[in-house]
Amino acid sequence: MSKHLRIIPLGGLGEIGKNMTVLEYGRNQIIVDCGVMFPENDMYGIDLVLPNFDYVIENQETLRGIVLTHGHMDHIGGLPYLMKHVQTTIYGTPLTLGMAERQMAEANVLQNAQLQTVGDKETIHMGPFRVHLFPVAHSIPGSVGLVIDTPAGTVVHTGDYKLDETPAGGRTTDLKRLKHLTQKGVLALLADSTNADRPGRTPTEQVVADTLDELFAQANGRIIIATFSSVLARLQAIMDLAVKHGRKVALTGRSLQENVALARELGYMKVADKVLVDINARIADDKLIILSTGSQGEPRSALNRMAKGEHKQIDIHQGDTIIISGGTIPGNEEDVGRMLNKLFDRGANVIYGPLATVHVSGHGSRDEMRLMLETVKPRYFIPVHGESRHQHLHARIAADTGLAADHTFILQNGAIWASDGERAWLDESIPAEDVYVDGRLVGAIGETVMRDRQRLSQDGFIVVYVPVNGRSKLAGEPQIISRGFVHMQESSDLIELARKELKRQLQRKGRQNDPKETVRNTLQNFFYRETQSRPVILPNIVRI
């Protein structure tokens, strides 16, 4: 490793620098965040997507610690996997670290982690890096951005932020501290690009609180609110509104209960004991708010079970007001739509997205990005945390503020941005392919298996049993079994025709000698001709 500063984004499923960023100077490495992604719709059977940890694990003797910006899964969810392989200190504000600790405890890897709580305006010494924290407004309390002094110059990493002036909990992004910490100049800015295609400013969280206040005033019956279990700032606002409107709050969903318990324990949430009730408590409908997970229509979530009439304690009925207080994550639209339909069918009054402002983003929009760029005035700019289109759009905002085009670097996964404090360039990338998790299998599912699953999902498969004698000649009846192709009984004519055609081809004189090839070619052609489908065909030639 050279005596240059090197910055390496890892993971993020195309969202560069979202899950994890490595900073390196000489034989010293620090990591910012360690998150996971949830799979896209066409990533069949995959539960989670991890950053590639190979480089970090190989160089673990140089690792000076991990610093976390906030407690969302895309920033801490990779720790249970990484911490199986390395031992190091993890720094974060109390809530962030509390959430990370829970993740690691469940995976039995806590013994490898030394947890170090820090205040949101503290400075951490990590080898040659001095990491100064500054508070940022985001949808979870205890979020911070980082000003990292390195021997080559200062690097600013915004974390996830918005410049909300009336956020829930009153915690604004501390631009004054940021300005103070960066007064000697900034070598590089890594900034959140999530909403680079949203003009203006992201609406303040206060709008959501006001809308909820109105909806609470109108509701005559039970109120059920579905939201992300991690938007703890909004949960606080809901608790306060519950008190105002004389209602109790019941929580359903394990992650909600755990997060609220943790936030209360650490002082991030202030809720009187008497406000919270058990889901089984007998409370009049018009005195009750039920907080639930499932704003994304997840099949097994509490709200979806209510929609399907499968929730043990809660039976949706006329008079219920259901508020979906979470934006739909791209890819979940169909699941959410189906759930909403079912909730309406049960007679509930459902308030969602376009009908009222019951959710706002936790990320800043274009005007906030411009303000961040103007505040930090970096020499080099690296748009992160966003897909490629967001990075490009963020880069154009930087260009508008006067930054030269060749001072902006749009990085790929595993790219290495390097600088001597004056110039900046790209070193040769490291291999950094995302790692798929399927149940207990980590990394065992690669592109081949995914392609097979994709093909199986389209046309199913056919297994053909062909008994042959010593001279590879057919020595009995071929058998065809299929799954996911056509209904075997209802399409028995088709299968019988295929069997006859196969037999004819296998018995033909002068045919090629490999019966496997004959089976594959014959059936592929036959079924494509008859059905325009291409099921996976597995010949099973058995010598008898």
Place this chain on the structure above:
Amino acid sequence: MSKHLRIIPLGGLGEIGKNMTVLEYGRNQIIVDCGVMFPENDMYGIDLVLPNFDYVIENQETLRGIVLTHGHMDHIGGLPYLMKHVQTTIYGTPLTLGMAERQMAEANVLQNAQLQTVGDKETIHMGPFRVHLFPVAHSIPGSVGLVIDTPAGTVVHTGDYKLDETPAGGRTTDLKRLKHLTQKGVLALLADSTNADRPGRTPTEQVVADTLDELFAQANGRIIIATFSSVLARLQAIMDLAVKHGRKVALTGRSLQENVALARELGYMKVADKVLVDINARIADDKLIILSTGSQGEPRSALNRMAKGEHKQIDIHQGDTIIISGGTIPGNEEDVGRMLNKLFDRGANVIYGPLATVHVSGHGSRDEMRLMLETVKPRYFIPVHGESRHQHLHARIAADTGLAADHTFILQNGAIWASDGERAWLDESIPAEDVYVDGRLVGAIGETVMRDRQRLSQDGFIVVYVPVNGRSKLAGEPQIISRGFVHMQESSDLIELARKELKRQLQRKGRQNDPKETVRNTLQNFFYRETQSRPVILPNIVRI
């Protein structure tokens, strides 16, 4: 069939009355529209979803004709399938019928259809039904709504509409004619619910034209516009703007070329010959507009091929302005996002959704729905063309206008709404399960096959070959083959362990006698324990 009016919505994949509506009086049946749906993301391998035609086919001797409201696929795309089975007259305005004719010609079913062109203010006599057309503003020219006089009273079917006052082509919804046709009172209103969750009015199409005008003025290089091939009114606006900005227009994509040719031939589009150029013509970048399909990120569309660098004629480069002038249909977000990323990576300036108003809906919003209800003043209201949540929200708008709750009917697929002209009730539903099309297979893919595909897509499958002797005892080495489960070579240890475990179980004394059960149980337990996956397991017991 009784002497009552009966209205039966069919198809629509949960969007009631979108694809097809049957009206019946005595032994007389007419059909409004005959469309198809495109599958949702989890409908593995399905190409199209058809309404269930069984009832119509069984009662075809009572069929007095089909009337089409407009030429979109969700309203005409089912004709190639239905017209294989029935002979009847099909009515529509020239463009609608021209598009339907092309569909039927490709499927070789034209001989069963008698095509009858009608003006958009004409009246059609169909048995005891008198069907009066009235023009509506929608994203395709020649769209109409229907006022249907029946012996039991008048039924209004809005078709797809918005109350745009400055639509492309200047064709507004003719509320005056609607009012005139309905002055004797309306028994039932069937109205478009698509945007029942959008407050206010849908922005006028003129906004899109204005935005495009601005973007054209700013563009220095080539302009590429991706839109739906069926939004012919917008295509006209683009042609006019091309002339204004001194540019030629090249079309790529078969459906675009065919639709433009048809619309020009029938006089719905006015474009001078010299404006249109071949995609291979040598035109300076700043004098060219390329119109393309692919606004949904469809893998094989022209724009996606450009994004991937696989388009034969068009190579995206810096200086290109690419405008995505089509809203993203729910479920396509991930495909669209990936395509946008690639276009940006090629250096293009891409304008899409949130960045500028380059698309507006062709369906009216809540205030337009209210106005429609107030104009028609129906005795009974049947919200159609929308999912369940939209029907419910539309019903509430009706309630706000003063309609009694029990005069609104939210129908299911195959429900029968019946009326004697005074009262209204539901007759027993008919079986109307949607029919899946997979390649040439129509209806052969049911729930079982879909479930198999779903499971295969998650965990793949394992085929186990077990040679046994006459007493069902293992008589050789069991073999395991898998696809879509794990990578066979990289996971050979796991497979070998499974094989050994299986052999041990098969050789155990006193084990249950059916080797198939032993194989299934052993491997299911083994793999779930080791991987938490549940691949489909197919035992193949061969007596040797």
